[in-house]
Amino acid sequence: MRVAFFLKEALRSLSRNAAPSLAAVLTVLMTALVLGVFIPIVQATTGTANSIRGKVVVDIYAKDTATLKQLHELRDALATTPNVKKIQFITKDQALASERKKHPDAYALLGSNPLPNLFRVTPKDPDKIDAIVDRLAPVDPAIGKRKPQLAAIDEVRNRRDETDKILSATGLVKLLTAGLTVLLVLTSIALVANTIRLSIFSRRREVEVMKLVGATNWFIRWPFVIEGVLVGLMGGVLAGLCLVIAKATLVDPLADRFALLAASKMIDFRMLIGLLMLSCVAVSAIGSGLTLRRFLRV
């Protein structure tokens, strides 16, 4: 009986205050839409940035004259170096085969194989790649150049310029998207809270009268909270519908062609929509309940 009464009250005030209610629904809808578009974008960019960071490697070229034993020694030395995640040995022949695939015309003319044997080391933390290089080939102060520690090593290269560029660029992207996300979430909450405040503020006289007639706080509050839930639900459902339509018509056809859109680490779409709806309902319900508190002190 009580639940039915509160629900009826909430529906009645929704329809009697159609304009502010519509404004609240639209606000929730807009913010949910923006968040729903932005969250996957942020995830895709950080995912891409991370996969690029994963491509940072150290190449250790072995001398052609190195013996098998020396190569084994080098391999063991690499295995004991800290911050090493993966060691990949690429033989002369393998290197030639892959290069030939990339540039068939250039390699067709070659008689012998000019490519060296190669150890490719992937670091655990791309930011500390210099430490690996320094350990394998520290800078010799006498000649001002890097000098390999082991006999088998011809040269150690970490593609320094590229690495630095990748690291700084991806770092910036991460920082930027994190900042934007925080800003956007804060703005959304402020916007929804403000719209709710406005619609309740316009009815503070009504609340005052209810208090004077002897209504308890929760008797007044429940219809407002239910109203908040309904507004949040409407906004959330509409936003979810828009997102589903947008995904089906715009994103899915493009996903095959653009790796960015199909980033594997992206949040599950159904979960995204569920989360959005839940937060819409929670924010508007709690917002109504809290805003009302100020007007209940009569």
Next chain:
Amino acid sequence: MAISDAKVAAQRALTKKAARPTGTGTPVPVVGFEEVSKVYDGGHVGLERVSMRIGRGEFVFLVGPTGCGKSTCIRLLMKELEPTSGVVSVAGRDLSKVTQKRLPYLRRNIGVIFQDFKLLPNRTVYANVAYALEVIGESRESIRRKVPDILRLVGLSTKLHNYPDELSGGEQQRVSIARAFVNHPPLLLADEPTGNLDPETSIGIIQLIYRINRTGTTVVVATHDREMVDKMRRRVIELNEGRIIRDQVAGMYQYDESTSEFAVRLRGELGIGPEGHPN
């Protein structure tokens, strides 16, 4: 007949309170003020050491110029304000001991009528009155029975489904009286109930309040409507600058002077001696 129904219910509500022994000593007053002072933030004095007792079934006018403290009294009784010092009590209960949580239950026993009606603008007449019953958890059947009854009593049986802004001022005030009285509170407060109404409508309103009083409900009316007070000849408590300056059993709006007293005052104002014409 509706009015007898209301009467019976009100008396029933009152007999609950009347269970207290009243034979010896003074009965518990419905409204008690003991040395009550109220100083507003900013230093304006609303009430200064006001003491009064209003017994069950009384009809009392609080009169005085604007700002004399009439509304402060009403708002103290509603516990909308807290007194700076002194004790305000309703039916023997000290209001300062009523917690915020119990406050709604106190207010259900006090009907209030305001100058600006304070109706819920987006509810019909019926729903406005029904809200007072929904608040106290009445069943739907009893609401359906009581609301048309009380609206017939105040003479609005044809306007059940109108909204407040479709009614005249007098009709709106009748709705607010119906709302205040629908659950037969033992105490009815009215703050300038006729302040927004023309004299003829005012008479209808005050007659309605008087009828409610005759069912046994204690009524306190704050007003500066001279005509109304003079016509009713009820107990008058006059306030001025926060103090009680008169408490008269069947008073007029102004101090009731006899013809000879009036003559003396008039002569004094005209500068005429008691002997007669100066020339």
